[in-house]
Amino acid sequence: MTLDPLLNTKILDMGRRIFADLGNTEPSLLDPRYLNSLLMRWSMRQRDFKVNLFRLVDVLPTLKSNTAIAEHVREYLIPPANKIHPSLGWLISLCENPLLAHVAAGMVRQGVRQMASMFIAGESPTSALPVLQRLRRERYSFTVDLLGEFCVCEKEAKEYQNRYLDAIETLGTTIPTWKEGKPIIEGHPGEESPVCVSVKLSALYSQTSVLNFDRSVAVLSERLTEIARRVRHHGALLYVDAEDSGNNSIIYEAFKRVFGSQEFRDLPYPGIVIQAYSKSSEARVDEMLAFARERGTPIAIRLVKGAYWDYERVVSGQNDWEFPLWTRKESSDAHYEHLSRKLLDNHEVCLPAFGSHNIRSLSHACCYAESIGLSQKDFELQVLYGMAEPIANAFMKRDYLVRMYVPLGELLPGMGYLVRRLLENTSNESFLRHTFFDEDEVSILLKEPHLQPEDCALSSSAPTHPAPSVPTPDNEPSTLSQ
Secondary structure, X not given: OOOOHHHHHHHHHHHHHHHHHHOOOOOOOOOOXXXXXXXXXXXXXXXXXXXXXXXXXXXXXXXXXXXXXHHHHHHHHHHHHHHHOHHXXXXXXXXXXXXXXXXXXXXXXXXXXXXXXXXXXXOOHHXXXXXXXXXXXXXXXXXXXXXXXXXXXXXXHHHHHHHHHHHHHHHHHHHHHOHHXXXXXXXXXXXXXXXXXXXXHHHHOOXXXXXXXXXXXXXXXXXXXXXXXXXXXXXXXXXXXXXXXXXXXXXXXXXXXXXXXOOOOOOOOOXXXXXXXXXXXXXXXXXXXXXXXXXXXXXXXXXXXXXXXXXXXXXXXXXXXXXXXXXXXXXXXXXXHHHHHHHHHOOOOEEEEEEOOOHHHHHHHHHHHHHXXXXXXXOEEEEEOOOOHHHHHXXXXXXXXXXEEEEEOOXXXXXXXXXXXXXXOHHHHHHHHXXXXXXXXXXXXXXXXXXXXXHHOOOOOOOOOOOOOOOOOEOOOOOOOO
């Protein structure tokens, strides 16, 4: 489908204005983020160095001695550094000296911690309060996600649930007392509360599996109910994150069971996440819109591109399953725009939330909403904290409600989680690069996407029996990728 030319012209005009704003958001030399942004931008241009640097960051939390860190620095960084310039490789090799190894290990730890603090707001809800207050002061909404490893036993699952209950208690008793706790946009459904959390449901039960479907749904519904009760007590908002294809059928069923129950039918705007890169995503949108109508009160639907493409490709290939996602990024982008229009056309039963760092995708949602007579109170935009603040700022200044997805957790393991996602998913890599304004031709970045020929014949209907999937090792949010 090709867009109406007038609408597409408006999208292009808005996108160009957003890109123009990004050119004015470079951190100053005095800004602590300047060096980190410079390093990140440089590393993105050095592919081998970047990949090995990210691998080093990934394993860093497991390295207990300065010697081990120095050995890994040499192993991972000297070969790609030599390709850039022999002197850089020689400089890194100096950490073989025991004294310099100690210094180098300290510098690596501190550097990664500092970089992690750009993307992770704090190690606990209490330590993150200053960041969250700053976001509210700067007129951003937020949703908090608690990072953590995939649970392997019920003790870990309950601990993860208790962390969420404690987080809601801390945020729910503190944030409403701030002057920044007042609505950013009066009358916007996404501002019914300044407190919002996002939950990865499968981490609440160690035996979550499509092979254990009924039991998984029952246990996760019970544990989500406890979290929803705490959310209701504090008048907060809640999103349930999407995951890989094997777990999503469980997640959607548990979501409907809890928020379709008599106890929670009137809970304001419980949120669910749908991934546009999935062939079944339109069927999921239709399913959730029908659920909202049956429920009798609106829900929120966060539309993202998705973060499991490479993982799904590997698992599907290993098991000779049909690949459940679109094969080309442009197809995902085109489908994202199609689903954006469907959500906006049904705004009376859902609050659409558009999660992306793709300026074309966000501009499309804003311009289409305006073209059908909606106001800025009828939807919201969402971005990842620390990864797209210049983009968020450009839309916020145009009076759109922008919600930051804010991870909380230990900095070193948390940074490992981030770079593992970057290594696994090249589309995630693009949004991190985009944060530091890539100088690609704006006209190419804003070009209208179309479903690619190799994807045109693929069915968009949801599978009746989704293929089983091995859980990923991290508590990973649904990434708001390009």
